[in-house]
Amino acid sequence: MDIAKEFDHYMAYLVQGLGHLDRHSGLTGYCTGLMLPLSRKSVEPMAARVDPLHASAKHQSLHHFVAKAHWSDQELLRRVAQWVVPLMDFTAGGWWIIDDTGFPKKGKHSVGVTRQYCGLLGKQDNCQVAVSVSLACNEGSLPVAWQLYLPHVWAEDSARRVKAGIPEDIEFATKPQIALQQIRDLLREGAPHHCVLADAGYGIDYAFRQGLTDQGLAYMVGITCAVVVWPPGVEPLPPKPYSGMGRPPVMPRRTPKRQPVNVKTLALGLPDSAFHNISWREGTNERLTGRFAAVRVRCAGGNVGKARLLPEQWLLIEWPADQAEPEKYYLSTLPETTALNDLVCAAHMRWRIERDYQDLKQDLGLGHYEGRGWRGFHHHATLSIAAYGFLMAQRLKAGSDASGKKNSIERKAPPLPDDYIPRGSPARSAPRGKLDHNAALPPGSRPRNRLGTLPALQLSKSTSTFVTQ
Known part of the structure; x- marks a missing residue:
């Protein structure tokens, strides 16, 4: 089956989750536009390329499909996963990768936009932020869940919620x-x-x-150097004996010699022999290698952590040889028998979601949506992931790693008609005949002297000033 036929088959499978088969045109047109090599993948330029001879009508239909139509993002993402996941090889392990990504914005009306940390910019700025979960294996990954983060200022503003179409069951989280x-x-x-x-x-x-x-899931998560743990071989004393009155004591006791430390202090106190050079995968130019140590610790920081003695888990420390102190720290509940190499590979598998975001933003227009509503924001992201899913499936079938060339499928945009003018451009000037200044005046008109130039218009003090908003 050639690529075009397989794409049609993929669209036919996805449209079954949209509620109405008549949405097939909108789904196919929108995903096609996202996959074309356009510099801007908002609705209008996509419509002009997908159907150049009926650009205006296509623009209206695609806009309705993404911003107004009632269909389930969760159901469409589920169908994308059902298509792609069977092609993924989990014999060497699988991972759920959680992260968030930002979309810089200029105005204040787009749903969820406020001044907050934007990872794309690396600083606080005006932006939207969305949280996603990707399912990953060694050969590739696929976003399977997506939701906009709604800041307090939006969650508590009923007027803005109604205007942006935020569902009533969405609260601050x-x-x-x-x-x-x-x-x-x-x-x-x-x-x-x-x-x-x-x-x-x-x-x-x-x-x-x-x-x-509590969900029965192991984790490998980054932490900061300030997280407090009980070092290997050091544990608090049991709680005080119960006196028979009030609640039984549960807080472990500390002494001057039995104190938890932050992970940076623990790492600095480890001998050089605790660190090993570990390679985890091939990079762009060379194999990626680092210096790591792993020790078993118990978390002790925070009021919750003090209330009881928590189980042991791994503390993984990454300390480049050319730096004065460790660079990264991780906590993991992977089994105690897990080898250091496997801990390192798991910790560095997060690069997959960064690649997801890079491909979705650079190639599939994830950040190009120009609408302001909740539904359109999520619909556009879901359709970007749907287009990404098809390309991922093609790479997995070809047996190529998703870290390889992204443009394995040649995509060409049809040319625009010669008379195409995008919205917002100055309208064509209407043709006008030559003005004859010597033409006879209509009966009853009074002639007046004509100056070579028109006098400047004088505004009176009572004239209102035009204000642009």
């Missing part, structure tokens, strides 16, 4: 809470229990880590 709910929903649908990977923005949240453990 932190990014770790959103991710944890996405994982719960996936498991409820029968998803496998793979190890969860996340950066320090999620890993420092004790409730997030405990929530994963």
Whole structure:
């Protein structure tokens, strides 16, 4: 089956999850536009390329399909996964990768936009942020869940919620809470229990880590150097004996010689022999190698952690030989028998989701949506993932790693008609006949002297000033 026929077959499979088969045209047109090599993949330029002879009508239909039509993002993402996941090889292991990505914005009306940290810019700025979960294996990965993070200022503003079409059941939730709910929903649908990977923005949240453990999931998450742990061989004393009055004591006791330390202090105190050079995969130019140590610790920081003695887990430390102190820290509940090489490979599998975001933004227009509503934002992202899923499936069938060339499928945009004018451009000037200044005046008209130039218009003090908004 050639690529065009397989794409049609893929679209026919996805459209069954949209509620109405008459949405096949919108689905196919939108995904086709996202896969074309266009510099801007908002609705109008895509419509002009997908159907150049009926650009205006196509623009209206695609806009309705993405911004107004009622169809389920979750159902479409589920069908994308059903198409792609069977092609993924999990014999060497699988991972759930959690992360968030930002979309810089100029205005303040797009749903969820506010001044917050934007990973794309590496600083606080005006942007939208969405949380996603990807399913990954060694050969590739696929986003399977996606939700916009709704800041407090939006969640508590009823007028803005109504205008942006935010569903009533969407309340404020932190990014770790959103991710944890996405994982719960996936498991409820029968998803496998793979190890969860996340950066320090999620890993420092004790409730997030405990929530994963409660779901029966192992994790490998980044943490900051300030996280406090009980070092190997050091544990608090048992709680005070129960006196028979009030609640039984549960907080472990500390002494001057039995104190937890932050992970940076622990790492600096380890001997050089604890660190080993480990390679985890081939990079662009050479094999990626680093210096690592792994020790068994118990978390001790925070009020929750003090209330009871937590189980042991791995602390993985990455300390480049040319740096004065460690660079990264990870906590993991992978089995105690896990080899150091496997811990390192798991910790660095997060690059897959970064590649997802890169491909989705650079090649499939993930950040190009210009609407302001909740439904359109999520529909556009879902359709970008649908287009990405087809390309991922083709690479997996070809047996090529998803880290290889992205443009394995040649995509050409049809030319625009010669008379095409995009919206917002100055309209064509209407043809006008030559003005005859010597023409006879109509009967009853009074002649007046004509100056060579028109006098400047004088505005009176009472004239209102035009204000642009």
